[in-house]
Structures are given as structure tokens and as C-alpha cells.
Amino acid sequence: MANNEVDIVKVIESKFGSKVQVQPGLLGTAAINTNGLHREVLKAMVEADAKTGITAITGLDLGANLGVIFHVHTEKGFFGLRAEVPKEKPRLQTITDIIPGALFHELEVSDLFGIMFDGNELKGHFLLSENWPEGIFPLRKDVNPAEVKLGPSPPEEKIPEDKKIVKFIIGPQHPALLEPEKFSVTVEGEVVTKVEPRIGYVHRGIEKSAETRTYVQDVYLVERVCGICNACHAHGFVGAVEKILKTDVPPRAKYLRVIALELNRLHSHLLTLGHAGLEIGYETLFQYFWRDREPIMDLIELTSGNRVYASLMTIGGVRRDLKDTDIPKIKTTLSDLKKKLPFYRKVYTDEPSIRARMQNEGVLAKEDAIKLCVVGPVARGSGYDIDVRKDDPYEAYGEIPFKEIVYKTGDTWARMNVRMDELEESINIIEYALDNMPKGPFRVDVPRYVPIGEAIHRVEAPRGELFYYVKGNGSASPERVKIRTPTYANIPAFLKTAIGENIADVPPNFVSLDPCFSCTDR
């Protein structure tokens, strides 16, 4: 593609001139003050680069005004389009007609900041509970959550009495879901015609809570967004803070971080590949994968001291070094796992029951993947090659050779096989990092007070691109922390692919997104 970041900035500057202000180097490639022209700027970007998509929409409380930042990714660049609305009349034009994937992001800002998007058809609470009082928006600075009085709970949803149409309500407590979320699935006969999600059951208000704690405490708080990809969350936060501080992490710490992130990916992928087996009634496969996941958990414990919460990342480096005497143990465990992979690969490619349940099910075309702005293995299973480790290398990923796994078919099977192949790549990355680890310090001292400034950081978590936005105000606590997690971006893909499916094929399709709702809700 001829498009790259320089072109986009030039396109914007030539088209809008002094009507918009471009600040290169901020919020990714450039931050653009749109002065009320956010739709026009976005349209120009989509025309210039067909792969333009939305990563997140951040709401900000700026005192008299509310700020909105549209974080937009293009083929090579990453932009932040700023807009402002007065607090008395917080209304903006929707962008869902330009980029359909923005739907859920707009809903989140409406729910938590009270900024209404004209033209967005979905209304109602998305993250907050149904009995949350009207007109109070928890992430605004003037709201004291302790004073909020909840109303009475609304009555249960009524199921329509039409004999042809059946509405299943899956969740919040359901054997197939490990986490509490609700999906209302409407079926005609056995064919799904509509899926309505209701998330927010795990919404703990971490973004607000992060504003009241210090940066050091926040590292451990954001880690607890998700128990599976915790190292990625911690890294997303410390990466953004280090950009504000302009800290350079020592080379050894970069390699140690890569090892922690890849161990995280290994155990997460093993977990999902097993879970998919459970969903299609193949429990043996589930037990096998989880058996082989345990040695990886032991490695996480060996390298970080903890089995689940690694707590390895810290601002300025990592918290502990890797002992040279531990390296042979890590290598043996990984090579043992590597020897088992051909068997699993064979099961996933040749086993007739897996092929029957997964191939040609839940097909997501590449164009839809781009339009819905999906990320991670879901996008790569549809032939859409996005991987932050390649596109915007962080830590030592720029120096380590590895393959980006892309499948073209876009079905459940392709998404699971992306993960299957990534297992081997992850093992190779860790082995390379162990062999080429530089000597030297593993952390640097950083000030406790973070200066005024803002930064974004993107991490390729096991489920896809994880996005962090941190704004510092010169004190020991951040002004705003925004987290956009991969599952939040991937849910629209499920809503699209489930329609027209047989009801029995919905669970495997759903698990192929590797959904994590504690991430989604925060």
C-alpha cells in the first residue's frame, strides 16, 4: 500500500489547512484538534486509507467542557482526533455511519460521561446497572460515587409469547459462561436471528478508581482488570506512563518483559484452545490442554514469584531479574511443550469432529473485519494482518524475528488455528530472548510525580490489541486512565457472525473470540 502516516497528515493538512491543528508525535503519530470537524476529518482519513478504523473513544472531563478523543488507526499510523463539547449540552454527531465499529465505543462514552451521540440508535445503560440514577455520570470529576443513591431494580425482561420465535436468555449465571454476562438470543426454529448483548456485570469502575490511587498502586490495580492477560495490562499502563516520563527502559528489562508477555500469551492460548474443546463436547482435549498449561504456570511462578498475578512490570523496568540458573529449566519446559504441539496441531487440522463443528462456521469476511475494527486472532483469522508487535513494535519485539500468523478463511476453525500456530511462535520468541538477553540493569529509578502530559500505549495481548491512554496532571495520581480491551472490540464480530447460525454452533463461535468479560467491563 502506498499509504503511510506521512500521507495521512499531508492529506489532512492540504484539505483542511488552518481549520484543524496537527500536533505530530502526540497520541501516536499525531494528535489533531478537529474544532468541530471530527466527521469531516475522519471521512478524509477513510478515503485516503481504506484500512482506517477506530481503536477507542476516550472521554475526558476538562472542567467546563467535556473532551472526546477518537483514537483512529490507519495502515501504518495512529491518530487522536480531539473534539470538545460544553457540559450543559454534551452532544456530538455519531461516527457510526463512517465506521460501524464505533458503535460500542460511543455507547460507553454515553454511559460513563453522558456525551450523547446523535444518530446512534442504541440507548440505555451498557456498563452501569439498570437502577443507576439518571443524569449522574460516574467518570465526571464532580461526581462523588459515595453519594450516589441507586433506585429500585426494574422488572425482569418479558419473553414474547410468539410460538415461532423463541428468545433464549443466556446468563448471567450459565454453565457455558465462566463469567456473568447476558446474551438474549432470538431464534426462529433453530436459526439465530438476533443477538442482544448486555455487558457490565463485571464493571468494577477501575478507570475511576485509578484516578484516586498513585501510579505505583495503579500498576497493581490495572493488573487486576483481568486475571488471564494481567502482564499485558500492567505493561500497557507502565508503557504509557514511561512515555509521559520520557523514561528509557534498560535493554535487559525489555527482553524480560517480552518473556513475561509471551508466557502470558502461551498460557492464555492453551486455556482457550482447551475451552473450545469443552464447548464442542470434546472434554478430553480440554483436559489435555489444561494439563500442558500447568508447566507454563510453573514457569510464570519461577520467573515472577507468583502463579497468576506476575506483578513483574514496574514503571522503569521489571521488579526482578531472571537467574541464569533458571534458564535451563525454562528451556526444558518449553521444548517439552514444543514436542507436544504437532499432536495438537494434528488434532485441530485432521480430527473430523473439530472440522465438522468449526469449519465454515461463524465466517467473518475480511471487509467486515476491517469495518467492525476487530483485533487480534479474530482479525488475523479473517486475513486482516494486524499485530501490534509488527505494526508498532514495542520493547524488544523489533529485534526478535517471528512470523505473523494469518489465516484467510475467517471461520471459527481459522481463529483457533491462528492461536495454535502462535503457540509455536511464542515459544520461539522466548527461546530467542533467552539466548540473546543483554546484560546490565533491569530497572531504572523514576520520579513518583508524573508531569503534565498524555500518552497512549498499545500492546498485543493474547486476545488482540490492548490500548491504554494515560493523562498525567503533575501529581502522584493520574488524571485519567482509559483502557480499551480486545474483547470489547471483538464483540461486534460475534453479533454479526452469529446471525443465521444454528443455535448449537453459537457457543464454539463465541469461544473462538476468546471472550474475556472482566477485561471488557473493567
Add this chain to the structure above:
Amino acid sequence: MTNTITWARVKSPWVLHFNSGACNGCDIEIVALLTPKYDVERFGIKLEPSPRHADVLLVTGCVTQQCAERLKRVYDQMPQPKFVVAIGACACSGGVFEGNYNVVGGVDKIIPVTAYIPGCPPRPEAIIDGAVKLLNALNPPKPKKQPKKAEPAKEAAKPAAEPQIVVAQPEAKPVMEAKHDGKQ
């Protein structure tokens, strides 16, 4: 007859897992319990999908506003006698999320809790230890009578370094008012 029921329950407790807003850390550890390395099925512990068949409710998470009502309902659907195990720091007291706007904090604010297993997340060994202690409390080895009812769970509630077992009164009134007292 009672002895037979106690014997059956202790030899094979059916557990139901409810996530009341947890981060997946404890939940994955519970699933890990069922897999080959830890394999609690050798103690007869079986994960049961329906509350109506379950003896023990394993609750993880800090109890979000949306889940509080559902947690109460799942508890009410379970047949008597029933036992609740709070797994993880969040379920014991709210953990790091205590005081957030959407969090009730602590399972014992909604339903009576029999055993607390602290940790973030507790190791699978700790969960097994907690489960075994619960079973021993149900069927104490020496005295051949019904398990003694200790004081209500709320008072004994502070999580300690190792699992504490308190057998709650099954009739103890669930503290649903806590949901609206504005302490969040």
C-alpha cells in the same frame, strides 16, 4: 438417615461456581482444580451447572451491583442445607475494588458465608485445603453428632492467612439492605 445424608454429602459435595464480578484470576484457578494436575474429583467434588443440584456455592469476585441480586437468587435456589465458600480477597472483603462505585464489596454483605479462602488469587492448593476443612467441619471426625452451629458468619468474618471455617446458620437472614446503604 441423617448420618447417611451427611456421609453422602461429605463424600461427594456438588459445587456450583458463581462469578460475581471477578477478574478471572480465581475462576481460572477453580477450573484448574478440575484438571489433571489438581483433580478434585478424586475427593468426590464435582462441578455442577445448576444451583438446584448444588450443595456448595463457590463465589468469586467483589459482587458488582448487577450481580448482587443474581447472587441472592442463585443462593435461594439451592436446596438446604447449603454452604457458601468465598474464594479470593475480593469475595472475602471487596479486595482492591472495595469502595468503587459499582461494587458492593464482599459476598457476606449479600448472603451468609461458611468459609473464607483469601488470596489474590488463592493457590489451587489453598482452595483444596479450604474445601477439605469445610468437609471436616460438616462431619467432625470424633463427636458423632450433627455439626455444631457456630456464631453467624458475619462476626467471624475477617480473612486470615489461612482458610477459616465457620459453619453459618442456614436460616441467617441475608443482608440485602447492604446494597442500598450508599457505602460504595
